[in-house]
Amino acid sequence: QSNGEVIVLFFFGPYGGFFLPLRLGAADLTHFPTDPAFIERAARFSCFSNGGSFSEMVNPLTILDPLNPRNRAVGPVVGPNEVFLGNGSNPLKDEKNGVDLGGNQSDGAEFSRSGEREVSNGNGWKKRKRIEKKNENNEAQQTCVETTEIRRNPRGKNGNLEPQGSDPPKEDYIHVRARRGQATNSHSLAERIRREKISERMKLLQDLVPGCSKVTGKAVMLDEIINYVQSLQRQVEFLSMKLATVNPRMDFNIEGLIAKDILQPRTGLSSSIPFPNDMTMLFPPFQPTHMQAPSTAWEDEFHNVFRNGFNSSSPPNNSQDLSVTLPGHMKDEI
Amino acid sequence: MTDHKNHQIPTAKPSSIKTRFAIKFLRAMNKLNNKNKNNKNTMSEKHKRFLAIRAAAHASMASAVGPRRAWSRAVLRKIPNQQKQLHYSLMNKQRTRRRNIRRNRILLITRGNPNRENYDHEENEDEDEEEEDLRELVPGGKEMDFCRLLNETAHYIKCLRTQVQVMTNILHHSSPSNILYK
Numbered sequence: 001q002s003n004g005e006v007i008v009l010f011f012f013g014p015y016g017g018f019f020l021p022l023r024l025g026a027a028d029l030t031h032f033p034t035d036p037a038f039i040e041r042a043a044r045f046s047c048f049s050n051g052g053s054f055s056e057m058v059n060p061l062t063i064l065d066p067l068n069p070r071n072r073a074v075g076p077v078v079g080p081n082e083v084f085l086g087n088g089s090n091p092l093k094d095e096k097n098g099v100d101l102g103g104n105q106s107d108g109a110e111f112s113r114s115g116e117r118e119v120s121n122g123n124g125w126k127k128r129k130r131i132e133k134k135n136e137n138n139e140a141q142q143t144c145v146e147t148t149e150i151r152r153n154p155r156g157k158n159g160n161l162e163p164q165g166s167d168p169p170k171e172d173y174i175h176v177r178a179r180r181g182q183a184t185n186s187h188s189l190a191e192r193i194r195r196e197k198i199s200e201r202m203k204l205l206q207d208l209v210p211g212c213s214k215v216t217g218k219a220v221m222l223d224e225i226i227n228y229v230q231s232l233q234r235q236v237e238f239l240s241m242k243l244a245t246v247n248p249r250m251d252f253n254i255e256g257l258i259a260k261d262i263l264q265p266r267t268g269l270s271s272s273i274p275f276p277n278d279m280t281m282l283f284p285p286f287q288p289t290h291m292q293a294p295s296t297a298w299e300d301e302f303h304n305v306f307r308n309g310f311n312s313s314s315p316p317n318n319s320q321d322l323s324v325t326l327p328g329h330m331k332d333e334i
Numbered sequence: 335m336t337d338h339k340n341h342q343i344p345t346a347k348p349s350s351i352k353t354r355f356a357i358k359f360l361r362a363m364n365k366l367n368n369k370n371k372n373n374k375n376t377m378s379e380k381h382k383r384f385l386a387i388r389a390a391a392h393a394s395m396a397s398a399v400g401p402r403r404a405w406s407r408a409v410l411r412k413i414p415n416q417q418k419q420l421h422y423s424l425m426n427k428q429r430t431r432r433r434n435i436r437r438n439r440i441l442l443i444t445r446g447n448p449n450r451e452n453y454d455h456e457e458n459e460d461e462d463e464e465e466e467d468l469r470e471l472v473p474g475g476k477e478m479d480f481c482r483l484l485n486e487t488a489h490y491i492k493c494l495r496t497q498v499q500v501m502t503n504i505l506h507h508s509s510p511s512n513i514l515y516k
Binding site for chain 1: 357360361363364380383384386387388391392464465467468471472480481484485487488490491492494495497498501502504505508
């Protein structure tokens with residue numbers, strides 16, 4: 001605990017940073033936590049020599065070009081408990097020690113923390129900058145996957161350290177980082193977002209639609225999806241038709257059926273129905289005179305079942321009506 | 335007791351979409367059966383029954399999903415049931431308004447240049463037709479942007495599948511002699 005030393009708090013605020021010298025008196029020390037680790041670290045850093053003036057310190061800071069969209073942190077990155085003691089100009093950012101600089105508190109998320117670093121001399125300081133920059137680039141590239149960041153306030157190119165404790169206003173902007181070597185035109189950015197979202201969704205759909213793992217390409221994928229949706233809808237129609245013919249009188253025991261329904265269906269319709277490619281309307285051929293010539297065996301099934309359902313109140317004996325898995329097996333005449 | 339297929343058996347939670355749909359659909363079926371006590375068994379009756387059952391299937395699926403999804407909302411809108419429509423509109427006025435505001439911003443950002451001359455010109459031509467088809471298939475698909483359409487399609491597919499499962503089960507259980515062989 002050294003009295004009489006000037007602690008310079010450098011704070012990178014919205015206006016480029018300001019410089020707040022504090023005179024340490026005995027009373028001021030109460031602001032700092034007195035845990036031994038902190039004191040040790042402080043003691044270690046007190047050997048940081050007064051290498052240069054403030055301007056010298058500023059220059060390394062400009063390496064982290066705040067205008068570079070690749071950099072996320074724009075200020076000196078210091079671990080929360082690091083305190084640089086020394087004469088002259090040492091940057092310090094101190095959140096957890098309760099040193100309130102008033103106004104803009106620094107936002108922890110804004111600064112990329114690469115962990116606590118120890119600097120032993122002026123050269124070390126510069127080295128750390130470079131390491132930071134590299135790390136930031138790596139991070140920026142790693143986080144390329146999530147290219148959209150939603151900030152609560154519209155953020156300029158230099159880091160705004162707006163307090164994030166307030167409620168977000170209703171305006172939500174989606175901010176996107178331009179990746180390396182890509183156009184930063186607003187249109188192309190929007191295009192890129194859109195395309196990425198679409199490809200994401202297409203992947204999800206690929207998992208849903210069976211048999212689509214090999215398919216690549218949007219157009220073919222869309223085709224498959226459309227076919228699948230159509231076939232599912234047809235299945236529903238078919239099932240409802242079956243239900244109509246089969247159950248004119250029965251009352252459903254809801255509770256009991258629910259208990260059983262939870263099980264997966266047995267090997268039945270859902271797995272045995274192929275995806276028919278072509279199916280004309282199911283129910284204009286309602287009366288025999290209106291029936292069209294069935295073009296696929298799929299239709300044969302339908303017609304057969306329908307006819308059988310009508311002709312006998314008991315369910316049809318020939319269970320072959322729905323056993324078709326391949327088209328061409330059913331050759332019933334209408 | 336559990337059938338072991340190649341795939342896992344998802345155990346339905348008591349309030350899953352599957353059970354909700356099953357309950358609603360069965361109730362609707364019961365209603366229909368009660369109405370049709372006089373068993374005329376003519377073709378036209380059966381046809382009407384079929385139409386009613388199909389409508390009941392779609393309606394109960396959509397109401398099991400609720401107004402959360404655009405496609406279910408679109409289906410619910412078509413039901414000539416005043417009560418349901420009221421319910422839907424009450425629930426959703428505020429939500430959709432807020433959502434629309436946000437969506438408009440996003441659309442503004444993402445739509446960008448409507449001319450889109452430079453970017454994926456070929457892709458657009460190839461896929462517009464299919465996009466149209468998909469929009470027709472998925473209820474309510476005509477008013478969404480493509481991204482949203484894909485979302486809705488995914489959910490719609492899931493729901494269709496559960497629908498098929500449940501209806502198949504009902505068929506199996508209600509008429510054991512009408513066994514569907516593979």
